[in-house]
Amino acid sequence: MFIYEFKVYPKASQIVAIEEAIRTAQFVRNKVLRFWMDNRGVGKTEMFRYNTLLRKEFKFVDDLNSHACQTAVERVLRAVNRFYDNCKKQIPGKKGYPKFKKHSRSVEYKVSGWKLSDSRKHIAFIDKKGIGNLKLIGSRDLNFYQINQIKRVRILRRADGYYVQFSVQLDPRDTVEPIIPSQKAVGVDLGIKYFFADSLGNIEPNPQFYRRGEQQLNRLNRKKSKKFRRGKPQSKNYHRARRRGAIKHLKVSRQREEFAKRVALRLIKSNDLVAYEDLNVKGMVKNRRLSKSISDAGWSTFRRWLEYFGYKYGKVTIAVAPHNTSQNCSNCGEKVQKSLSTRTHVCPHCNYVEDRDINAAINILQKGLSTQGHWESYKLGEFDPLALVGAILLS
Numbered sequence: 001m002f003i004y005e006f007k008v009y010p011k012a013s014q015i016v017a018i019e020e021a022i023r024t025a026q027f028v029r030n031k032v033l034r035f036w037m038d039n040r041g042v043g044k045t046e047m048f049r050y051n052t053l054l055r056k057e058f059k060f061v062d063d064l065n066s067h068a069c070q071t072a073v074e075r076v077l078r079a080v081n082r083f084y085d086n087c088k089k090q091i092p093g094k095k096g097y098p099k100f101k102k103h104s105r106s107v108e109y110k111v112s113g114w115k116l117s118d119s120r121k122h123i124a125f126i127d128k129k130g131i132g133n134l135k136l137i138g139s140r141d142l143n144f145y146q147i148n149q150i151k152r153v154r155i156l157r158r159a160d161g162y163y164v165q166f167s168v169q170l171d172p173r174d175t176v177e178p179i180i181p182s183q184k185a186v187g188v189d190l191g192i193k194y195f196f197a198d199s200l201g202n203i204e205p206n207p208q209f210y211r212r213g214e215q216q217l218n219r220l221n222r223k224k225s226k227k228f229r230r231g232k233p234q235s236k237n238y239h240r241a242r243r244r245g246a247i248k249h250l251k252v253s254r255q256r257e258e259f260a261k262r263v264a265l266r267l268i269k270s271n272d273l274v275a276y277e278d279l280n281v282k283g284m285v286k287n288r289r290l291s292k293s294i295s296d297a298g299w300s301t302f303r304r305w306l307e308y309f310g311y312k313y314g315k316v317t318i319a320v321a322p323h324n325t326s327q328n329c330s331n332c333g334e335k336v337q338k339s340l341s342t343r344t345h346v347c348p349h350c351n352y353v354e355d356r357d358i359n360a361a362i363n364i365l366q367k368g369l370s371t372q373g374h375w376e377s378y379k380l381g382e383f384d385p386l387a388l389v390g391a392i393l394l395s
Ligand SMILES: [Zn+2]
Pocket: 329, 330, 331, 332, 333, 334, 347, 348, 349, 350, 351, 352
């Protein structure tokens, strides 16, 4: 599944209609969730039946395209199933009990309720919400695809305006030329001091915007909280500060995406196997004290691109458990305890000396090549909001 995104500039009346459609989808979602909470044990069929009832009862629900209502129900189903799964797997900590949505940002259509113009540069939403015609602004050309390859269309509000996204059914492998094997394998250690260090001794420094962006975000956040008024409606100045913060956030996340994508592509193209730490392990605290929200987010973005390109180019990506990768000696395997501030690994057993992170990267590669890692593959098909920011950059 590929996501192509276009900017749109709706008129004031169209914005009202879009917001109305978003609110309706949220209303259906919350109503169906309430229905599930009040009637434990109801399944898919009952939920969809309840949706039909809602359409009969409320005119504004009936005005929204029926498939768009269905996707709202599917959202609830996904959340419920994820919750049940977490309970079944007995994952420690929170199980993710489904929550009501208060600030939805999008509405999602399937294959009906919209129509592309002949040139495919305009889209018209043709349900009774009255959104009407929108000009699609972007570099992608939808003429490359069959209409039946477009499985979902979504209208999305971001801090800097409205977007229309198309989810196109296409396997990334279909568009790729076979590449010559590099005959190399690499382990990477994601760090605080650098973005990562690899087992060949290379270091990828943190990009400038990481620190700068973090500082700016903190400053904007402070400004916002100064203007916050407890228990009162918020002032114009508060909302202005909030919008500034949101736009900056969007900018930083786009830069992060671009950076992660570039680095991941390079790593995948120059190696046949990439091993990295499985930082998603629940309950694991990795240098909590030092970790920065922005690098955490950067790592998961990086990993997603790594697995995506691995899939696309037929390379192997392996996630390994991060335990002891920085403590053990990569030369003799003995455990060499060191604090976070010790930057160099010096082994008293075999006299091996190496940069702390490079030593860790070698351990990660060794784990990856042994049976301790688990093979990760990019998962096709989900219309995942996380995957969306990146998809703009695929063009
Ligand atoms: Zn040693």
